[in-house]
Amino acid sequence: MKYLLLICSEGQGFDASPEEMDAQPWVDEMTARGVRLTGSRTRDAEDATTVRVRDGALLTTDGPYAETKEQMAGFDIIECADLDEAIEVASKHPVARHGMIEVRPFWTE
Amino acid sequence: MSHGGGAGRRGGGGATPAAGRGADGAAPAAGASGDRVKEAVAAAWSEEWGRVVAAVIALTGDWDLAEECAQDAFERALERWPGDGVPRSPGAWLTTTARNRALDRLRRAANEAVKLRQAARLAPEPAVSPPAVHEDGDDAVPDDRLRLIFTCCHPALPLPAQVALTLRSLTGLTTAEIARAFLVPEKTMAQRLTRAKNKIRHAAIPFRVPRREVLPERTAAVLAVLYLLFNAGYAPGAAGPDQRRVTGEAIRLARLLARLMPAEPEAAGLLALMLLHDARSAARTDRAGDLVPLEDQDRTLWDRARIAEGVEILDRALARRRPGPYQVQAAIAACHADAPGPQETDWKQIALLYGELARRAPSPVVELNRAVAVAMDEGPACGLALVEALAAAGELAGYHLLPATRADLLRRLGDRAPAAAAYREALELAPTEAERRFLARRLAEVEGPGTDGRAGEGAEEGTAGEGTAGEDRTAERS
Known part of the structure; x- marks a missing residue:
């Protein structure tokens, strides 16, 4: 079962040190375990662009599609036996201790 | 499919x-x-x-x-x-x-x-795939029902869905019966169940007892759901036949869980708590359906066999020396059940137990109950000081049992005018008809000519309308 992990920070103002926020050990561990397929950090919401097409017209707006305190800071795609394993993997991500991780199952039929 | x-x-x-x-x-x-x-x-x-x-x-x-x-x-x-x-x-x-x-x-x-x-002239499958047999070789799982309980109470499911799914899968109550018990249209309940089952499938929520590292918190979630089921038919004034059935099923499930998890004293503690509360059910309401406070209850109506069973289960759980909130609450219930009358109740012990409960599961509702016990042990003035401190902290704003308890303590101190004001405040906030009738009677007493508040009365369950309601709500939160 594949899951998308949305790595969410709560905006700026982390109390965490850069070492605490370093996800590389987690990436290494989960890649070696065969759980993490891919993923990346993403730029801040202020660097985002939202695209819509309405009645054939392109609408481009700056910023994310939803203004929330929580901002997506990155994502990972993991392959796990079940949700319990996905939760375990997500709980070990450093951002889980300061921000939060949303676990979304892939659509399968 | x-x-x-x-x-x-x-x-x-x-x-x-x-x-x-x-x-x-x-x-x-x-x-x-x-x-x-x-x-x-x-x-x-x-x-x-x-x-x-x-x-x-x-x-x-x-x-x-x-x-x-x-x-x-x-x-x-x-x-x-x-x-x-x-x-x-x-x-x-x-x-x-x-x-x-x-x-x-x-x-x-x-x-x-x-x-x-x-x-469709497609290449045939190599073999008819056998049904997926979920044998994960977990020998520690003796009974499929335990796996079912944990899956129904998975924290990835919303709490109302956990409650509904537990009833539907484990007790044989129909969707219509569950809907009636929780006062929602059957269609709503059916959708809730369908969504929960969809999420189990879509998100691959596993059918198993959780791993050891997360077992304590997952067990706490299961216990909370079972206690919530128990309270469906126990909340003051809310108990029709449909709710009573849910309460009965909750006791049956707690019994099953205690048997399936013999090493978990909190499961036994929850069962003991349910039995000790349930033993008093015949005495808790009068013929009109009004609440009878603990100290006014006819103790000959208490189910002695149930009390004995609850106390025995609790003693065995406590002997494991791993206390938890349910065992402590059951111990409080046992103090009441053991006492021949309100005067002979060991209020000092109850106040200590509430202190212990507040330490393990901090909550202003628990503090309120402790204040009531202290009032019974050391006098209404001591209890009132604790209640005033709680009121000042503001955490219980809007909770009817706070002014109801204040009112009762003031009444016992003979401060009739402030007592009446507090009863009126409680009346505004009380959520059920039975509780409002109880408070209205008390209000009439303190406003009436010449009747003193009977000293030593208005304890825990009484004051608070129902002290156990406080406990119930605490457990739901924890």
Whole structure:
């Protein structure tokens, strides 16, 4: 079962040190375990662009599609036996201790 | 998934032989023996539904199929048992029947799929894939029902769905009955159940007892759901027959959980707590349905056998020396149950236990209950000081038991005007009719000419309308 992990920070103002926020050990561990397929950090919401097409017209707006305190800071795609394993993997991500991780199952039929 | 044709016996879904419905299809059997068979099926429905559903989910991973095949198995029992006799182990008979039915239907569905593929001239599957058998070799799991309980109470499901799914999968209550108990339209409840089952499938919520590292918190979630079920029929003024049934099922499930998790003293603690509360149920309301405070209850109506059982289970749990919030609450309930009357109650011990509970599961509601116990032990003035401190902290703003408790303590101190004001405040906030009637009576007493508040009365359960309601709410939060 594949899951998308949305790595969410709560905006700026982390109390965490850069070492605490370093996800590389987690990436290494989960890649070696065969759980993490891919993923990346993403730029801040202020660097985002939202695209819509309405009645054939392109609408481009700056910023994310939803203004929330929580901002997506990155994502990972993991392959796990079940949700319990996905939760375990997500709980070990450093951002889980300061921000939060949303676990979304892939659509399968 | 298509479940194939079916043998034309499918009744209206949700028929409950237990309630004497859905029995129309049963072979007519000679009078008494027919009744005996119906009774046996009804008993098995209550006792074995969860086992049958759990076994089919364990075999197939398909929750809807499990419910349908369990239903089929019971309908089959109504047909077969009158002629064949009631089997020695009805649970085993029903489980085997349901599992065979599930395998038949999966095989038929698989065959149809193969035929379809052949018709479409696609390469045939190498073999008809057998139903997914979920054997994860976990020897520590002795009973599929334990896996079912943990899956129903998975924290990835919303709490109302956990509650509904636990009842539907483990107790055999129909969707309509569950909807009535929780006062929502049947359609809403059906959607809630469908969404929960969809999420289990879509997110791959596993059918198993959680790993050791997360077992304590997951167990706490299961206990919270069972206690919430218990309170459905126990909340003051809320208990109709549908809610009472849910309370009965909660006790049955707590009993099952305590048996399946013998190493978890909190499971036994929860069972003891339920038994000790339930033992008082006949005395808790009067004929008009009004709440009778603890100190006014006719203690001869208390179920002594239940109390003895609850105390014994609690003592065995406490002997394991791993106390937790449910064991502490059960110990408080046991203090009340042991006492011949309110005067002989060990309020000092109860105040200490509330202190212990506040340490383990901090909550202003627990503090309020402690204040009541302190008032009984050291006098209303001491209790009132604690209540005023709670009121000043503001955490319980809007909670009717806060002014109700203040009112009662003021009444006992003889401060009738402030007591009346506090009763009025409590009346505004009280959520149920029974509680409002109780408070209105008290208000009339303090406003009436010349009657003193009877000293030493208005304890815990009384003041607070229902001290246990406070405990209940605490447990729901923890």
